[in-house]
Amino acid sequence: xxxxxxxxxxxxxxxxxxxxxxxxxxxxxxxxxxxxxxxxxxxxxxxxxxxxxxxxxxxxxxxxxxxxxxxxxxxxxxxxxxxxxxxxxxxxxxxxxxxxxxxxxxxxxxxxxxxxxxxxxxxxxxxxxxxxxxxxxxxxxxxxxxxxxxxxxxxxxxxxxxxxxxxxxxxxxxxxxxxxxxxxxxxxxxxxxxxxxxxxxxxxxxxxxxxxxxxxxxxxxxxxxxxxxxxxxxxxxxxxxxxxxxxxxxxxxxxxxxxxxxxxxxxxxxxxxxxxxxxxxxxxxxxxxxxxxxxxxxxxxxxxxxxxxxxxxxxxxxxxxxxxxxxxxxxxxxxxxxxxxxxxxxxxxxxxxxxxxxxxxxxxxxxxxxxxxxxxxxxxxxxxxxxxxxxxxxxxxxxxxxxxxxxxxxxxxxxxxxxxxxxxxxxxxxxxxxxxxxxxxxxxxxxxxxxxxxxxxxxxxxxxxxxxxxx
Numbered sequence: 368x369x370x371x372x373x374x375x376x377x378x379x380x381x382x383x384x385x386x387x388x389x390x391x392x393x394x395x396x397x398x399x400x401x402x403x404x405x406x407x408x409x410x411x412x413x414x415x416x417x418x419x420x421x422x423x424x425x426x427x428x429x430x431x432x433x434x435x436x437x438x439x440x441x442x443x444x445x446x447x448x449x450x451x452x453x454x455x456x457x458x459x460x461x462x463x464x465x466x467x468x469x470x471x472x473x474x475x476x477x478x479x480x481x482x483x484x485x486x487x488x489x490x491x492x493x494x495x496x497x498x499x500x501x502x503x504x505x506x507x508x509x510x511x512x513x514x515x516x517x518x519x520x521x522x523x524x525x526x527x528x529x530x531x532x533x534x535x536x537x538x539x540x541x542x543x544x545x546x547x548x549x550x551x552x553x554x555x556x557x558x559x560x561x562x563x564x565x566x567x568x569x570x571x572x573x574x575x576x577x578x579x580x581x582x583x584x585x586x587x588x589x590x591x592x593x594x595x596x597x598x599x600x601x602x603x604x605x606x607x608x609x610x611x612x613x614x615x616x617x618x619x620x621x622x623x624x625x626x627x628x629x630x631x632x633x634x635x636x637x638x639x640x641x642x643x644x645x646x647x648x649x650x651x652x653x654x655x656x657x658x659x660x661x662x663x664x665x666x667x668x669x670x671x672x673x674x675x676x677x678x679x680x681x682x683x684x685x686x687x688x689x690x691x692x693x694x695x696x697x698x699x700x701x702x703x704x705x706x707x708x709x710x711x712x713x714x715x716x717x718x719x720x721x722x723x724x725x726x727x728x729x730x731x732x733x734x735x736x737x738x739x740x741x742x743x744x745x746x747x748x749x750x751x752x753x754x755x756x757x758x759x760x761x762x763x764x765x766x767x768x769x770x771x772x773x774x775x776x777x778x779x780x781x782x783x784x785x786x787x788x789x790x791x792x793x794x795x796x797x798x799x800x801x802x803x804x805x806x807x808x809x810x811x812x813x814x815x816x817x818x819x820x821x822x823x824x825x826x827x828x829x830x831x832x833x834x835x836x837x838x
Contacts, residue, residue, distance in 0.1 A: 432458075435452070435454050435458040438452040438454075439452065439462075446469070451465060451466050451469070487510075490510045491510050491511040491512075493510060493512060494512060494577075494578065495512060495575055495576060495577045495578075496509070496510065496512040496513030496514075496515075496516045496517065496574075496575070496576030496577075497509065497510045497512070497513055497573060497574070497575060497576075498510075498513045498517070498519065498526065498573070498574040498576075499571055499572075499573060499574075500526055500564075500571065500572050500573070500574055501570060501571060502569065502570055502571070502572075503525070504525055504526050504527070504539065505522075505523055505524060505525055505526070506519060506521075506522050506523065506524055506525075506526055506529070507522055507523075507571065508522065512576070513574075513576060515554065516552055516554055516555065516560070516576055517529040517530050517552070517554070517576070518554065526539070526574065527539065530562070532550050532551075532552075534548050534549075534550045535548055535550060535562055538562070538564075539564075544563065544564040544565070544566060544572075546563075547561040547562060547563035548561070548562050548563075549561050549562075549579065549583075550562065555578075557580075558578060558580040559578075559579050559580050559583050560576055560577060560578055560579060560580075561576075561577045561579045562574065562575070562576050562577075563575050563577075588756075588757075591757075591758070592757055592758070595757065595758035595773070596641075596645070596758075599641055599758065599772070599773065600638060600641065603634035603635070603637045603638050604634075604638070606630065606631075606634045607631050607634045607635065610627045610628075610630050610631045611631065613627060614627055614628075637772070640772050641772045641774070644772045644774035644775070644778060645774065647705060647774075647778055648757070648774060648777060648778060648781065651702070651778065651781040651782065651785060652781065656785050661697060661698060661699065661700070662695050662696075662697055662812040662816045662817050662819075663695050663696045663697070663698055663699075663700045663703055663812070664695045664817050665690075665694070665695050665696055665703075665728050665735075665737070666690050666693070666695075666728070668700065668703060668704055668707070669688055669690070669707065669726055669728060669737075670688065671704075672704060672707050672708050672711060673686055673688045673711070673726060675708070676708075676711040676712065676714075676715060676724075679712065679715055680715050680724075683715075683720040683721070684714075684715060684718055684720070684721070684722055684723065684724050685723045685724070686711075686723075686724045686725075686726070687723065687724070687725045687726070688726045689725065689726065689727045689728070689729075690728050691727070691728065691729035691730070692728065692729055692730045692735075693814045693817075694730055694735060694811050694812060694813055694814065694817075695811075695812040695813075695814075695816070695817045696735060696786070696806055696810055696811060696812060697809075697810050697811070697812050698785075698786045698810060699785075699786075702782045702785065702786070703782065703786070705778060705782060706778065706779045706782040706783065706804065707726075707737065707739070709775035709776065709778055709779050710739040710775075710779060710802050711724065711726065711739055712775065713775055713776070713802075714739055714741040714743065714800075717741070717743040717744055717800075718741045718742060718743035718744075718799070719743065719744070722741060722742040722743055722799070723741070723742050724739070724740070724741045724742075725738075725739075725740045725741075726738070726739055726740075727740070730811065731805075733808035733811065734805050734806060734807060734808055734811070735805070735806040735810065735811045736803055736804070736805050736806075737803065737804045737806070738801055738802065738803040738804075739801070739802045739803075740799065740800070740801040740802075741799045741800055741801075742798070742799040743799050743800060744796070744797070744799075745794050745795050745796040745797050745798050745799055745800055746761055746792075746794040746796065746800055747761070747796055748794075751792050751794065754776050754792060755776045755777055755779070755780040755790065756777065757773065757774055757777045758773035758774065759773065760773050779802075779804075783804055786806060786810055787806070787807050787809070787810060788804050788805055788806045788807070788810065789804070789805045790802065790803070790804060791803045791804075791805060
């Protein structure tokens, strides 16, 4: 763009070599005229007049250039505050060219300033803190995130005036910037940050501050997950290996042999459930959201799950089903079935014999609320925030005795999220617990929608039956 401006300004001006030749020609012409006048006067026998003419002419020439040099010098002392002088002849061309260059420079400066403002605005939007340091570790510039995180104000102050944590001071002193240093910052309690200095050149380097709280949490979850899976699988495998070794090495009575095989079967079932739950979680996390247009009739779904849970309880717990609305849900039937089944299975496992379990389905202010309430042992308040974490158990020994995998509520949480629902947990130790799934109004399907969906499903079934089967 600058080149285009320069070329545009130069269109009406001759090349530099030609301009120099013109100036030289004019000067020589002026000197020649004076010399000619002197010669004419000398020829007319007026040598003194000739000399004075020549001296006056040269004086005019020197004075002319001295005047404009003085004006140029006066203007150059404060070029941005004084108006460019006006001149004639070659000086007029020179001043005009200087003016053109100044206008071009002003345009480029304005364009550069605009681009710099845009760059600063963009950098201020970054979540990472950026601080430019000189070779003495003094702050030269910082973006808004760095100012908020480290309390930086102004420039020319040493960075350790703002970041005073011992970890960072040691990092700065050691000079090994191939790694980053992790620490907490007083401005944001409970969060972790990675600070890294990136050398740019000998004069400057860049301090980058990045929030790694979520990354650290995910990394810790990954480590915990691997450790928990290893532990959960190792325990039943150890039991199975022990009984298999006993069966191979010892001659046991039929009754004892059967007991060993039953224990092997029990532990094998535990591992199978664990693998199935892990696969369910993997499926929930990797697939897209369930389609909203799939209408699910909640009443028959709950009736089927409650029937299975009553069989699991074997009469030890009265299980009551309360349906207060004929509305259904929009979503994935298999996922909803899995969520309800996990909630009810947990209720059976942690409710003493004789305790009651109640399942409710109702509408509250347009939201669909599915609740499972029990009169079991209850859960202390400090455990409630972590209940939906994978493998989290309030009492590990009791959980293992009841046959749980530690993944049931994690599955429920993921199903709720995929259906835009909220999982609410209320519990009191010794009184029982209530787990509620609150589905938004957009996920609730009315009776007419359910009937239309059932009719479409029936038509599809009839079409399949009427289609000729291959022989």
